[in-house]
Amino acid sequence: MKIERELFRKFEKIVGEEHISDAEVARVCHAYDATKQRAMPDVVMWPYSTQEVSQILQLANERRIPVYPVGAASGMTGGALPVYGGISLNMNRMNKIIEIDKANMISAVEPGVIVAAFQNEVERLGLFYPPDPASNKFATMGGSVAECSGGLRGVKYGVTKDYVIALEVVLPTGEIIQTGSKALKSVTGYDLTKLFIGSEGTLGIFTRIVVKLIPLPEKIETILASFKSINNATDTVSSIIASKIVPRALEFIDEEAIKAVRLYKGSGVMKQTKAMLLIEIDGSPETVRRDAVRIMNICKNNKAFVVRKAETEEEVDDLWSVRRSISPALYTISKGKINQDICVPRSNLTRMLNKISKIGTKHGVKIVNFGHAGDGNIHINILIDPSVPEEMRRAEDAVGDIFKETVNLGGTLSGEHGIGNTKSKYLSLEVKPRELKLMKDIKNLLDPNGILNPGKIFDTTN
Numbered sequence: 001m002k003i004e005r006e007l008f009r010k011f012e013k014i015v016g017e018e019h020i021s022d023a024e025v026a027r028v029c030h031a032y033d034a035t036k037q038r039a040m041p042d043v044v045m046w047p048y049s050t051q052e053v054s055q056i057l058q059l060a061n062e063r064r065i066p067v068y069p070v071g072a073a074s075g076m077t078g079g080a081l082p083v084y085g086g087i088s089l090n091m092n093r094m095n096k097i098i099e100i101d102k103a104n105m106i107s108a109v110e111p112g113v114i115v116a117a118f119q120n121e122v123e124r125l126g127l128f129y130p131p132d133p134a135s136n137k138f139a140t141m142g143g144s145v146a147e148c149s150g151g152l153r154g155v156k157y158g159v160t161k162d163y164v165i166a167l168e169v170v171l172p173t174g175e176i177i178q179t180g181s182k183a184l185k186s187v188t189g190y191d192l193t194k195l196f197i198g199s200e201g202t203l204g205i206f207t208r209i210v211v212k213l214i215p216l217p218e219k220i221e222t223i224l225a226s227f228k229s230i231n232n233a234t235d236t237v238s239s240i241i242a243s244k245i246v247p248r249a250l251e252f253i254d255e256e257a258i259k260a261v262r263l264y265k266g267s268g269v270m271k272q273t274k275a276m277l278l279i280e281i282d283g284s285p286e287t288v289r290r291d292a293v294r295i296m297n298i299c300k301n302n303k304a305f306v307v308r309k310a311e312t313e314e315e316v317d318d319l320w321s322v323r324r325s326i327s328p329a330l331y332t333i334s335k336g337k338i339n340q341d342i343c344v345p346r347s348n349l350t351r352m353l354n355k356i357s358k359i360g361t362k363h364g365v366k367i368v369n370f371g372h373a374g375d376g377n378i379h380i381n382i383l384i385d386p387s388v389p390e391e392m393r394r395a396e397d398a399v400g401d402i403f404k405e406t407v408n409l410g411g412t413l414s415g416e417h418g419i420g421n422t423k424s425k426y427l428s429l430e431v432k433p434r435e436l437k438l439m440k441d442i443k444n445l446l447d448p449n450g451i452l453n454p455g456k457i458f459d460t461t462n
């Protein structure tokens with residue numbers, strides 16, 4: 001799609017000539033996200049205010065131009081990709097922390113604020129914003145609300161939707177609406193805030209986000225346990241939860257991921273390790289001390305052959321470095337990977353991991369698993385050479401089987417990365433026709449001309 005000069009000038013009038021570009025360099029910079037797909041926008045705009053976003057959407061809606069909101073483009077499912085061209089609307093200039101209200105423990109931010117920068121700011125005041133996608137050093141608040149990001153601490157503290165209490169949203173028609181309130185409780189009418197959280201930039205553009213905060217925990221302990229069998233590790237997860245301890249992180253890493261990390265950084269992980277758990281607990285110093293001892297005993301009772309508690313900041317870093325290195329390490333053993341983030345009820349974790357292993361064997365593909373075992377959210381990585389079509393086909397078949405088994409076990413296609421365009425063809429495996437129609441009706445009601453992030457969530461290929 002070409003944006004004619006006359007229309008370009010109208011957009012330029014709204015955002016200012018320095019904040020609109022159809023130069024190739026700007027367009028290429030907005031043609032990718034973390035999925036490594038490629039789709040070029042026709043023009044990029046960097047709005048500065050709600051009014052500018054509103055005017056852009058109004059004009060785009062009149063002219064039926066697709067608009068794709070973008071934060072840091074770290075999404076894993078193609079959410080920010082301009083698959084039908086049109087406008088990439090980069091929200092990074094709207095990056096102010098508007099208010100931190102200590103008395104009410106709430107904060108209002110613009111969407112372009114980086115998650116970790118916000119977390120650091122509130123932590124200086126003894127407050128805590130728990131949602132922590134591993135991408136928090138670059139992901140934006142807007143992108144994380146649109147994806148309802150999770151992260152390591154989800155098992156204890158929940159995900160983004162558990163913290164967002166109000167939103168300012170610009171609808172695809174350009175109308176500006178306010179949802180929710182600054183009050184922590186509100187049952188006035190339908191919960192529109194929740195409708196927009198996780199809507200993947202398809203229903204409206206957030207220009208102001210209000211979140212609740214909680215007190216910063218006083219003490220944190222980190223424990224690593226190594227096992228000679230996957231089942232021992234997953235049984236440990238169940239035993240910890242059954243003992244009524246809820247860790248703030250309970251991460252699972254399988255043998256293939258450990259091998260990749262060993263190759264990548266020569267880590268000191270022992271060769272006989274088939275699975276590892278990284279466990280982090282927080283709270284008052286007395287509770288944390290007591291629970292650390294209980295957790296270490298549970299690990300030993302489930303045949304952990306190494307149980308280590310970090311004693312210094314450096315050791316904490318060292319223990320977490322294994323987990324953080326997995327993604328880059330996988331590229332040392334494979335040219336590419338297909339990444340999925342299914343989530344099953346915690347009690348079905350062992351069964352699901354066994355199913356995944358069988359599916360890998362059936363389709364002749366290597367699958368590496370790690371992730372947030374505490375909430376049943378597994379990051380599945382199918383290792384592939386993207387230049388070999390036959391390998392890609394087998395990997396896609398494996399994905400289809402994995403999704404079917406996930407749904408059979410009461411799980412969901414995505415725990416935190418969303419549907420985007422990479423999973424839209426599988427949506428109907430989980431969402432039944434009536435509910436799917438309702439979702440499409442909501443989309444059509446808010447976006448009658450289908451200009452906001454078209455090509456996402458719903459399958460447009462048939």
Ligand SMILES: Cc1cc2nc3c(=O)[nH]c(=O)nc-3n(C[C@H](O)[C@H](O)[C@H](O)COP(=O)(O)OP(=O)(O)OC[C@H]3O[C@@H](n4cnc5c(N)ncnc54)[C@H](O)[C@@H]3O)c2cc1C
Binds near residue numbers: 145151327
């Ligand atoms: C190394 C790595 C680790 C990751 N770890 C995690 C993890 O642990 N947990 C997790 O949940 N995710 C994780 N992710 C995925 C991703 O980082 C998150 O989904 C993140 O919240 C996306 O933020 P972003 O600013 O990059 O959004 P983008 O990728 O730019 O956009 C994501 C979606 O949000 C929409 N959007 C952006 N801004 C707005 C706005 N203002 N209003 C409305 N819609 C908007 C876009 O259109 C798109 O659909 C990871 C990604 C990487 C690369």
